[in-house]
Structure formats: structure tokens, C-alpha cells
Amino acid sequence: MVHESSANHDGPFVAINCAAIPGELFESELFGYADGAFTNSRSGGKSGLLESANNGTFFMDEINSLPMPQQAKLLRVLQEREVRPVGSRRLIALNIKFVAATTHDLIEEVRTGRFREDLYYRLNVFIVNLPPLKERPEDIEPLTRHFISLLGQRYQIDADEDSLVAILVPHFFRYHWPGNVRQLENLLERLLVSSTLYDSISQFSAHLPSLIPELFETVAKQVPGQAESGHLQALEQEEILKVLNQFEGNKTRAAEYLGISQTTLWRRLKQLKSEAGRS
Numbered sequence: 017m018v019h020e021s022s023a024n025h026d027g028p029f030v031a032i033n034c035a036a037i038p039g040e041l042f043e044s045e046l047f048g049y050a051d052g053a054f055t056n057s058r059s060g061g062k063s064g065l066l067e068s069a070n071n072g073t074f075f076m077d078e079i080n081s082l083p084m085p086q087q088a089k090l091l092r093v094l095q096e097r098e099v100r101p102v103g104s105r106r107l108i109a110l111n112i113k114f115v116a117a118t119t120h121d122l123i124e125e126v127r128t129g130r131f132r133e134d135l136y137y138r139l140n141v142f143i144v145n146l147p148p149l150k151e152r153p154e155d156i157e158p159l160t161r162h163f164i165s166l167l168g169q170r171y172q173i174d175a176d177e178d179s180l181v182a183i184l185v186p187h188f189f190r191y192h193w194p195g196n197v198r199q200l201e202n203l204l205e206r207l208l209v210s211s212t213l214y215d216s217i218s219q220f221s222a223h224l225p226s227l228i229p230e231l232f233e234t235v236a237k238q239v240p241g242q243a244e245s246g247h248l249q250a251l252e253q254e255e256i257l258k259v260l261n262q263f264e265g266n267k268t269r270a271a272e273y274l275g276i277s278q279t280t281l282w283r284r285l286k287q288l289k290s291e292a293g294r295s
Contacts, residue, residue, distance in 0.1 A: 024112070027072025028070075029073045030075070031075040032065060034077065035278060042086045045065055047099050047102055049061055066099050069112050070111060071111050073112065075116075076114070076117070079117065080130070081279050091132065091135045094135075119280055149197055156188050156200070160188065160200070163204045164181070167205050183217065183220075190231070191230075195274040207228065259274055267285075
């Protein structure tokens with residue numbers, strides 16, 4: 017929406033996950049490189065992602081995960097509004113709307129020395145705070161409809177949107193969504209594909225406990241009168257441990273299944289270990 021509302025809306029939208037770019041490839045991926053810049057480089061060179069986003073929007077997810085050396089390089093790009101491909105003397109002027117996202121408190125990251133203060137203030141022009149999905153239940157139904165339509169087109173499934181919404185949304189309202197919107201999308205992908213295996217919508221509905229056990233198990237284990245924040249945290253921790261066990265400790269697959277980043281999963285596991293040490 018930021019891209020569509022900006023002066024660069026006619027330009028490209030390029031998105032990266034900062035946690036997924038290896039440090040040694042950061043410059044070549046973002047800045048591009050000239051012919052012969054390094055061993056095994058592509059003949060004729062390669063345009064970087066920043067050049068590809070010129071006159072458009074460049075979205076950086078998990079911005080907090082950038083190592084300090086890469087933060088310094090990004091800061092220079094933001095300040096100078098130009099980029100030099102690796103091995104080249106040519107400077108490329110940039111007209112880009114930069115957007116960054118994180119689930120971390122960047123001020124706290126600055127205080128602990130994990131994020132550059134100058135980069136924080138360079139990025140901190142306009143802030144949009146998005147509450148977690150569990151705090152905005154009014155968004156669950158429109159998001160459900162959106163993903164059913166989107167995923168139906170992707171998998172060429174002619175789904176009965178109204179019937180699916182009527183069946184699924186009441187269950188969704190009772191869930192705490194530790195993975196937020198990403199988890200909702202992943203879960204709906206699973207459900208939409210699974211729905212094609214049943215002869216009727218009622219048959220599909222009857223099998224929901226086996227298709228989305230995480231929703232039914234958390235509802236069954238709710239304890240009346242328990243503090244809401246502590247209860248939701250306990251449910252979230254239980255879900256994370258269950259999924260890790262399901263994927264035999266593979267954190268990459270567990271994070272993908274939960275719809276959260278590996279950085280977020282690592283932070284939650286660290287909290288679990290800390291609480292276990294205090295008990």
C-alpha cells in the first residue's frame with residue numbers, strides 16, 4: 017500500500033529478506049557487479065537489486081538482522097542516493113522509496129549495540145506500528161477472504177469463499193496467531209489445497225480437527241481465569257515446541273511452517289531457555 021500510494025507507484029517493487037542474504041553476497045546482490053569483478057562472476061556483469069528498484073520502492077524485511085558491516089554500506093546508499101557496482105567506477109543515481117520492516121524494537125537494538133544509531137535515525141522518517149493479529153481480530157475475515165481468493169488463483173481452485181469463511185473464521189477468532197498474517201496465509205494454503213480432497217464442504221468441516229490441530233488443541237487447553245498475556249505466551253511456546261518436534265529440530269522448516277522468521281524463532285527459543293533456567 018505504501019508503494020501504491022507513493023509518487024513511485026508506476027515503478028517496480030523489489031523486496032528482500034535481510035536475514036536471507038549472506039554477508040559475502042550483500043554487495044554483489046544489492047549493488048550489482050561489473051564484468052570480471054571477481055572469480056566466476058557472470059560475463060558482462062550483473063545489475064543489482066537496488067538498480068532494479070530504481071524509480072520504484074525497495075522493501076527491506078527483517079532490517080534488524082543486517083550485520084554491522086552491511087548496515088554501514090546501506091547507510092551510505094541512503095545518504096548518497098547512489099550506488100557503485102562491485103568492480104566498477106560507474107555511479108548509478110537512485111530514485112527509490114526505501115521501506116524497512118522489523119518485529120524488533122530498533123531503539124533497544126541500538127542501545128545494545130546491535131544496530132547502528134545513525135542508520136536508525138536515517139530510516140526513522142515515518143513509522144507505522146502494526147499490532148499483532150491477535151490484537152486486531154476485525155482483520156481476520158477480510159484477510160481470510162483475500163488469501164482464499166489469492167491462493168485459489170495460484171492453485172486454480174474454484175473455492176466457495178463464503179462457505180469456507182463461515183466455517184473457518186469462528187475457529188480463527190479463538191486462536192492467538194503467534195505467526196501473525198504469515199501464519200494465517202500458510203494455514204489457509206494448507207486448508208485450501210486439502211479442501212479439494214473432500215466431496216462436500218460439510219465433510220471438509222468435519223475433518224478440520226485433523227487438518228488444523230493447532231487451533232483445536234489450544235482452544236481445548238484454555239484455562240478459565242488465567243491471565244491473558246501469560247496464557248497466550250504459554251500457548252505460543254507450546255506450539256513452537258510441538259512444531260520443532262514435528263520437524264525433528266529443523267528450525268528452518270519450523271519457522272516456515274509457523275509463518276515466522278528464523279530470527280523470531282531463535283528469540284522465542286532463547287526466551288524459553290531463559291525461563292527454564294529460572295524455574
